[in-house]
Amino acid sequence: MYTGTADHALTAELVSLVDVPVVASGDVTSRARAQSVLATTRAEAVMVGRGAQGNPWALREIVDGETTEPTREEVAAELVLFVRETVRELGERRASGFLKKFYGWYLGRGRFPKEFKQELLQLDSTDEVERRLLAAAPGAFEIVERLEAEIPSGAELTLELPVSIYGGG
């Protein structure tokens, strides 16, 4: 994991030297920070990475200034949706390992007790994880249903690859 702090004076210098759009990346974790980076560097946009891991609400805060924290139900619902979509994308076997880091990211930040995260990490299948999440935040079920009704599954929207993955192109 990368750690350190960004020196946006360098970003500002780069922006002054080139005539292509520059995206400033590094330590953008809040709307105040994003606006200050955009103002000081004159970059076209900011990039958020670690700040958005398990925390899409940070994006909402940065773009719209929407500061309300998500409820537990909302957090659990987004995580359930994320688990389902990732399993569809990667398959259960890869997804169950891949998702483990996301449990900590979503459930941390004071949203759920640490023990609960530990408990999820012990579970074998993503089905069990989903059941446990919905049991922990019962209201999440309705939110998941609503989200799934509103948002089409990635499976319906994903384009076929123009090459066969078997036998080469």
Next chain:
Amino acid sequence: MTTSTVSPFLRPMIALPTGDSFESLRSAGFASADPTMKYSGRLLGIDVAEADDGTDRDDARVHPLLVDDLGVREALLELRDAVLEHHLLVLRVVVLRVLRDLAELAGSRDALRYFPAPGRSQHVQLARQLLVALGSEDHILHKTPPETRSGACRPRQRSRNGSYPATTVKTPPEYHPTAVIDLREAWRIGPVEVPTRLVLAPMAGVSVQAFRRQGRRYGAGLVCSEMVSCAGIEHRNEKTLGYLRVASDEHPLAIQLFGSDPGPMADAARMVEAVGADIVDVNFGCPVKEGDEDGRRRAPARGSGSRVPDRGGDRRRRRRPGDGEAPPRRAERLALRPSSSGRGSSRPVRRH
């Protein structure tokens, strides 16, 4: 001092109303109190210095008596400069009362109704002014500077186990009060219009389709894929090609490539275009440790590093395959690499 531990997890969630007064309580650590609370026999309140440790904001609601406003406030006053703070609080209440009474008295003596008695809504306004005082910077309930409070989504920025690293960054924010930039403004990268000024970063092992689509829903204007190996695309590696699956609601989308052979990189870029991505993003060196593991991922950055200063009109030409001091071709690399046989994914696949 006695300590009791209550698992907040056994209790149903209670949503807190939001508003000035509750926000200010929460930021002082009350509403987000740890499962562990300390009671002192004398105060029967919460030791604020300790209450910020933990995780659950609803736990404070579990002990309604303990977080009774007045009781807590008095306990706090004792912790701080009791006399001064208390006087200030009393003074605020008195001033507001006087203001209200004045308005009322003036109303009764004013036949022409230039100063009518405050209506119900005005009473509410006046009462809210008291709450504004509670929410102000120098109020006793606020130990933290206001900028960290308005920092929004996350109530606290500590991380003990390092599991949520974004909060460990302690850069003091710079302030530019005049700068009000609309992040909902569209901008362009060449022909691609990006609807907001926020880009979701390409992150290896994170930026899967679910992550990108979620990011789009929450306001990211441009999303990026994980880094995709050009060699993997060249060999039609099944797992690599899986990274190229694009959903139609992800646009605009950048797919990130890494590689060192110009030829396969050009082919991979064409492939990225064919799968429907809007932007080809080339990884010229990234801070992740894995970047070095097989010697190829950072190769473009190293290879071109020495040539950057004299970039001119011929920059493009230099990238052409087989040109100048191109990195070693695949066959040469395989010959140079000591343990190339044991790696399933990077083994060259015969494609016919």
